[in-house]
Amino acid sequence: DAKTTQPTSMDCAEGRAANLPCNHSTISGNEYVYWYRQIHSQGPQYIIHGLKNNETNEMASLIITEDRKSSTLILPHATLRDTAVYYCIVRVDRMLSGGADGLTFGKGTHLIIQP
Amino acid sequence: DTGVSQDPRHKITKRGQNVTFRCDPISEHNRLYWYRQTLGQGPEFLTYFQNEAQLEKSRLLSDRFSAERPKGSFSTLEIQRTEQGDSAMYLCASSLTRDRLAGGPDTQYFGPGTRLTVL
Numbered sequence: 001d002a003k004t005t006q007p008t009s010m011d012c013a014e015g016r017a018a019n020l021p022c023n024h025s026t027i028s029g030n031e032y033v034y035w036y037r038q039i040h041s042q043g044p045q046y047i048i049h050g051l052k053n054n055e056t057n058e059m060a061s062l063i064i065t066e067d068r069k070s071s072t073l074i075l076p077h078a079t080l081r082d083t084a085v086y087y088c089i090v091r092v093d094r095m096l097s098g099g100a101d102g103l104t105f106g107k108g109t110h111l112i113i114q115p
Numbered sequence: 116d117t118g119v120s121q122d123p124r125h126k127i128t129k130r131g132q133n134v135t136f137r138c139d140p141i142s143e144h145n146r147l148y149w150y151r152q153t154l155g156q157g158p159e160f161l162t163y164f165q166n167e168a169q170l171e172k173s174r175l176l177s178d179r180f181s182a183e184r185p186k187g188s189f190s191t192l193e194i195q196r197t198e199q200g201d202s203a204m205y206l207c208a209s210s211l212t213r214d215r216l217a218g219g220p221d222t223q224y225f226g227p228g229t230r231l232t233v234l
Contacts (some may be wrong), residue, residue, distance in 0.1 A: 007197045045225070101220075107157055
């Protein structure tokens with residue numbers, strides 16, 4: 001799976017949009033971009049994923065650049081409960097390519113929502 | 116709650132003891148994964164099952180680690196002769212494999228984890 005690069009930490013004011021960047025310049029055509037977050041001492045929580053089109057769900061929006069080398073996770077109205085470590089993961093479709101199916105996590109971005 | 120559950124949530128043991136953790140996946144999920152997370156790091160993939168078959172175990176950290184999923188439902192992760200370096204959060208996740216025509220990898224959903232402390 002392609003490697004991702006994320007800032008170590010970010011701050012955002014409560015009520016504002018939080019924009020979390022992720023660089024995945026070596027992504028290949030059959031790799032998806034996944035986002036998870038982990039609130040302190042809990043298991044990771046799935047947020048959203050996409051291949052090449054922008055995606056939106058009740059939690060967030062995912063914007064993927066046209067060349068797919070980077071993406072941005074957007075939390076439209078951040079709350080204090082959004083304080084967490086956010087992981088950007090690039091993942092190949094193993095049902096097509098075979099191989100081990102585990103997710104490869106980096107260190108993520110520690111997002112701190114300020115009151 | 117119909118999410119992934121893990122038991123126990125916390126385990127304290129002495130070095131050299133064996134420990135076993137249980138994971139109950141989301142109902143009907145056929146894939147089950149185990150991860151380990153040490154302080155300040157992201158989760159690290161260990162092994163996974165599709166139904167009762169263990170499809171990947173080369174990532175298990177040593178031969179002291181073993182996992183089972185005998186009936187394709189719940190799974191257990193055992194660590195024998197624990198060492199202080201085994202202290203970590205052990206996470207379980209489950210997923211439902213998609214029909215090939217549907218496209219895309221299946222999404223993994225994680226449980227709350229079991230925090231192991233080895234004294």
